[in-house]
Each structure stands twice: as C-alpha cells, then as structure tokens.
Amino acid sequence: MIILFYSMQNIFKTLRSKSYSVPCELCSISSLCIPRLLNNNLGNILDRKMPYAKDEILVTANIPFTKFYIIHSGALKTFVTTSDNYQQINGLYLPGDIVGLDSISTKKYNNNIQALSNTLVCELYYDELMSLIDTQKNVRDMIFNLLSSDIYNYQKLVLCYSQKKADERLATFIYSLYRRYEQKGHSSLNIKLMMNRADIANYLGLTIETVSRNLTKLQEQNILSAKGKHIFIKDLNALMNLGN
Amino acid sequence: MIILFYSMQNIFKTLRSKSYSVPCELCSISSLCIPRLLNNNLGNILDRKMPYAKDEILVTANIPFTKFYIIHSGALKTFVTTSDNYQQINGLYLPGDIVGLDSISTKKYNNNIQALSNTLVCELYYDELMSLIDTQKNVRDMIFNLLSSDIYNYQKLVLCYSQKKADERLATFIYSLYRRYEQKGHSSLNIKLMMNRADIANYLGLTIETVSRNLTKLQEQNILSAKGKHIFIKDLNALMNLGN
DNA sequence: CGCCCTTTTGACTGGTGTCAAGCTAAGTGG
DNA sequence: CCACTTAGCTTGACACCAGTCAAAAGGGCG
Incomplete structure (x- = not known):
C-alpha cells in the first residue's frame, strides 16, 4: 500500500x-x-x-x-x-x-x-x-x-512460435509492432520499444542473449538499426519476408 | 473410452x-x-x-x-x-x-x-x-x-510453445486431450489419438522423429504407454507435472 | 502374403541455451 | 563537472537439444 x-x-x-x-x-x-x-x-x-x-x-x-x-x-x-x-x-x-x-x-x-x-x-x-x-x-x-x-x-x-527460428520470431515481432502502430495511425519506420530485452526474450520464448545476437544479425543484414530501445527499420520488405 | x-x-x-x-x-x-x-x-x-x-x-x-x-x-x-x-x-x-x-x-x-x-x-x-x-x-x-x-x-x-521443451510440449498435449475428454464427461486414462504423428508434430512445432523419440522417452519413464494411436496414461500426476 | 505407408531408431549437424566476461549508458554523489 | 555505481546490453566459448538424413521395423489393407 x-x-x-x-x-x-x-x-x-x-x-x-x-x-x-x-x-x-x-x-x-x-x-x-x-x-x-x-x-x-x-x-x-x-x-x-x-x-x-x-x-x-x-x-x-x-x-x-x-x-x-x-x-x-x-x-x-x-x-x-x-x-x-x-x-x-x-x-x-x-x-x-x-x-x-x-x-x-x-x-x-x-x-x-x-x-x-x-x-x-x-x-x-x-x-x-x-x-x-x-x-x-x-x-x-x-x-x-x-x-x-x-x-x-x-x-x-x-x-x-511453433515453427519460426529466433531471427524469424524477432522479425515477426518487430514487424507486428510496426503494423500495430500503423493501424493506429502512426506509420513510422522509427519504433520505440516500450519493453527491455528481457521482456522481448521472454515473450518470444528466447533468451536475452539470443535476442541480442539476432538484433545484431539483423543490423549486419542492413534490415534495421537498433540503439537501445530505438529501432529504425531500413528494409521493411526484408523484415516482413523474414517473418513470413 | x-x-x-x-x-x-x-x-x-x-x-x-x-x-x-x-x-x-x-x-x-x-x-x-x-x-x-x-x-x-x-x-x-x-x-x-x-x-x-x-x-x-x-x-x-x-x-x-x-x-x-x-x-x-x-x-x-x-x-x-x-x-x-x-x-x-x-x-x-x-x-x-x-x-x-x-x-x-x-x-x-x-x-x-x-x-x-x-x-x-x-x-x-x-x-x-x-x-x-x-x-x-x-x-x-x-x-x-x-x-x-x-x-x-x-x-x-x-x-x-514459447517455453517448453519437446517432452514437455508432448506431455502438455496429451494431458490437455485427457482434460478435454474429461470435461465432456469421458474421464478415461485411455486416449485414442484422432491424428497421426505428423499432425501432432506439426501442431506442436516439432518433427515426427522428435515426437516419436519423446513418446518412447515417456514410456521409459513409465508415465504412459503408446501403441499406434492408442495412449494409456499410467501416471497422470507425472504427466501433468511434466507439462506444468 | 506382400506392398505401402507410418512409425521408430540411429548417426550426425546446427541452432539455441548456458555460463561468463566485457561493454554501454544512465543515474548518483562528491 | 567528473568519477563511481549499477543495470541493461552485447559478445564469446561451449554444451545440449532438436532437426536432418538415412535405414529399419511395424501395421493396415488388398
């Protein structure tokens, strides 16, 4: 109390x-x-x-x-x-x-x-x-x-969850955030994550380390850039396709 | 049943x-x-x-x-x-x-x-x-x-899906079948699977081989016995606990 | 009985978890 | 304003679980 x-x-x-x-x-x-x-x-x-x-x-x-x-x-x-x-x-x-x-x-x-x-x-x-x-x-x-x-x-x-690998889950997650904001009228490639890596990992059925590694991987593939809780989607199509 | x-x-x-x-x-x-x-x-x-x-x-x-x-x-x-x-x-x-x-x-x-x-x-x-x-x-x-x-x-x-390993998924699946039949008034430890291994594997996000291996494992642990599509639950508590 | 489809078992590979260390950034106090 | 602290994030090394490929065993049906 x-x-x-x-x-x-x-x-x-x-x-x-x-x-x-x-x-x-x-x-x-x-x-x-x-x-x-x-x-x-x-x-x-x-x-x-x-x-x-x-x-x-x-x-x-x-x-x-x-x-x-x-x-x-x-x-x-x-x-x-x-x-x-x-x-x-x-x-x-x-x-x-x-x-x-x-x-x-x-x-x-x-x-x-x-x-x-x-x-x-x-x-x-x-x-x-x-x-x-x-x-x-x-x-x-x-x-x-x-x-x-x-x-x-x-x-x-x-x-x-049932079929996708770690990078695909992460791509699906970020793309779904984009789509949810878009549906609410905020169509921007800049996404502010409200949650920390631990929450993302937990939600996606992964570990913090795997989330981090795959975020790095997505950056190396030039699909997005990530700084802390700020995500910038560089290649929306690639992100969408990766998540299927 | x-x-x-x-x-x-x-x-x-x-x-x-x-x-x-x-x-x-x-x-x-x-x-x-x-x-x-x-x-x-x-x-x-x-x-x-x-x-x-x-x-x-x-x-x-x-x-x-x-x-x-x-x-x-x-x-x-x-x-x-x-x-x-x-x-x-x-x-x-x-x-x-x-x-x-x-x-x-x-x-x-x-x-x-x-x-x-x-x-x-x-x-x-x-x-x-x-x-x-x-x-x-x-x-x-x-x-x-x-x-x-x-x-x-x-x-x-x-x-x-998000957290459980293969044996836990399988245990959850079989236990949920038991519970669903029970709720419909058919409380029996004998369960007839309506679907083949491929469908179970697909539904659980696993491969046929993994389903088969883990069914064998559950039998070695004396939790159940499986013959084709017929499952007999030997230890309902163990099954429930494994699935959480 | 023999064919075909399903299921099981085995050997190997690869992705993800685990444990550990290093790094970054934000907040705190001097 | 800067050193310190701490939490969060990243990176690395290794182990293990599950996927893949392959082959054998089992089961149903004509």
Whole structure:
C-alpha cells in the first residue's frame, strides 16, 4: 500500500510536468478508441484515464474480474507466474488495445497485468458494458469483433512460435509492432520499444542473449538499426519476408 | 473410452450406409452440446449432423464466413498454408468444440478446415445466431463465454510453445486431450489419438522423429504407454507435472 | 502374403541455451 | 563537472537439444 502510494505520487509528478490532461480529441488512438466509440452511451461506466506508474501492478492473477483495461498511452504486459516463480509474459499491449477479454469466461483475471511505462488507461466495467449490448447493436458488434480478432491474433502468434527460428520470431515481432502502430495511425519506420530485452526474450520464448545476437544479425543484414530501445527499420520488405 | 469410441465408430458405419439420424439423446457430448442448448430457440438455423469423410476439406481458407462448425463426433483440424506450400496446423478440435470463432472479425475463414476422421458436424449460421442474441440473454452469454475461453486456451497454447521443451510440449498435449475428454464427461486414462504423428508434430512445432523419440522417452519413464494411436496414461500426476 | 505407408531408431549437424566476461549508458554523489 | 555505481546490453566459448538424413521395423489393407 505504501509502495502503491509512493508510485502514485511519482506518476502524478511525472505526468504533471508533461501536462497529462490530454483531451480525448488529441488522443493518439483517435478513431480507434473504444471509450470514444462508447462515449455517447456510457456515462459513468467508464473511469477515464487512470494513471499507473512504470512497473506498477494493475492486477494480480486470480482476483475477480470486474473490468477491462483500455490503453490510452503507454504500454502494459500480461504474465503468469509458474510454480517455480518463473514469470512468463503472454501479452504485450499498446495504446488502443483492450486487456482482459480472456476473463469473461473464467470470471477472474487469468494473468497479472503490469505497466511497462507510465501509462494511462481507461477502465471499462464488464457488467455495465453488457447491459449496453442489449440495446446498442453497434456496441454488441464491436465487442464480438474485438473478441474474434483477439483469437485471430493468438492464432498467428501460435504459428510464429511453433515453427519460426529466433531471427524469424524477432522479425515477426518487430514487424507486428510496426503494423500495430500503423493501424493506429502512426506509420513510422522509427519504433520505440516500450519493453527491455528481457521482456522481448521472454515473450518470444528466447533468451536475452539470443535476442541480442539476432538484433545484431539483423543490423549486419542492413534490415534495421537498433540503439537501445530505438529501432529504425531500413528494409521493411526484408523484415516482413523474414517473418513470413 | 476405447469401447465408447468403438461403438461410436460402429454407429457411424451403420449410419453411413443407411441414414445419419442419430438422436441427440445419444450424442456423446450431451449437456455440453451447443446445438442442444440452442435447441428451443433455433429452428432452421441449424443444419444438424452433416457427415464428412476422413481427410475431406470442409472449408478452404479465405472463402466468406457464413457458419460455425460444431463437432458431434470425430475430429477436425484447422491449418494455414504458407507461400512455400507448407501446411501449418493451428487447431485440433474434438466433439463438442466449435470451429470458426476467429472468423467473426475477418468475415472470412482464416484457416482451412479438414476432417481427421469420419466426422459428424452441426452447422450453425452466424447471421441467424446473431439475431437470437438480442432476444435470448443466455445465448448471448454462451457465445461470449465461448469466445473468451477460446482466447484463454490460445494463451495457454502460446505459453506451451514459447517455453517448453519437446517432452514437455508432448506431455502438455496429451494431458490437455485427457482434460478435454474429461470435461465432456469421458474421464478415461485411455486416449485414442484422432491424428497421426505428423499432425501432432506439426501442431506442436516439432518433427515426427522428435515426437516419436519423446513418446518412447515417456514410456521409459513409465508415465504412459503408446501403441499406434492408442495412449494409456499410467501416471497422470507425472504427466501433468511434466507439462506444468 | 506382400506392398505401402507410418512409425521408430540411429548417426550426425546446427541452432539455441548456458555460463561468463566485457561493454554501454544512465543515474548518483562528491 | 567528473568519477563511481549499477543495470541493461552485447559478445564469446561451449554444451545440449532438436532437426536432418538415412535405414529399419511395424501395421493396415488388398
């Protein structure tokens, strides 16, 4: 609790200096923002733009499921912890993404949710959202699409893992980041990684060393250049083809 | 389980030669059957129990999405084909399972769907199901649960792939088959694999040889015995622990 | 019984993990 | 402003697991 309080203070301080009260009209995810799509219908359903500090835990696994988290800015990761206290990441989320869809069936959070950086999230209560579905057909369709496309994305992720080698996984990962930013209207060959090498390696089922070695390899092949968390894609086609 | 399967095969044989009118009361998946749950509401929405022969293609990828496939008996696999004509399986489905949830968002079938054995499926049209959702709250909740649990299952599959070694993947796979049959009311340590080694290997991201070697290894460890497509689990706890 | 397809087993190679050391960059305190 | 500290990242040497190629064994079906 003390720790939580401390980090809350931190984020308020950080955000204040950068004036965090961004109006939704200026929100980076603009037309893709689920809260905005719901805006006309929701009233008090949505607690908008809750701030979380880097590394802050939003949710610990197995607590009762009450609401989704929709990222306004920053990034989240979801992970499970195995019996031997090993942490396994199974999801990385960017602005515009919704977290918690898997919890509808289990009625509890299946994963821990943690902030990768200082992050603003909109919190959307499940029960109240459901009550909207009966009256608003567009809301219903939107939720179905979100669920279905999540399944589709996981199918693609499974393919990535089950067959691809380390360099192909890394290429797939970086290209998918590019595409996700592009879909949100940020089409740039410069990509800022929100997570460190350890998180990337963990997510891709590799080791830190292998990620590092293959990043070097991609640079030698003139496909991209990497400086810390900054990636510049030099050859988008080559990157795409490598990832298949 | 073997006995049950045998009788199912027998029934199927007789049905193929004569008619397919198996009463739902004899259906193996009984209370978990989605069509039955919808029975009171659906009328002509459901084409019940369409027969498909082993290896028959139900759906080729990219055709427009119209309906879900719910397995009555037998088994299906879904797969994509890469540019170099390589076939990658991304789903294996058993009686009671529903196939096609990922297509809601894309409005087309993302995968090919093929019968692993002679299979009876109930076909459920999406559009007409949707019209039920507005009036039937239990139907709505059921579909949400199906979608959500599919996401949850894929999350677990991703974990399996991203970190586990060959023997652990195989253990996870066999244990998950056991659990899936158990959830459908067939709690038996005897498991009949519907697919060949090549399909298992493909699905697990391994080679046939590695699957075979590790099956031998599991037998040497007295965890199970395997004869062709018949698996007998000798030590369920050991199997579960190995898969984590 | 014999053919063919599937599965198993063996020998070898290569990619990735492991362990260890060195490097870089950012933050801290003097 | 600079030396120090520390965490994160990179590079190297080696071992091991899984892929590849090859051959033998098993199983189903005419």
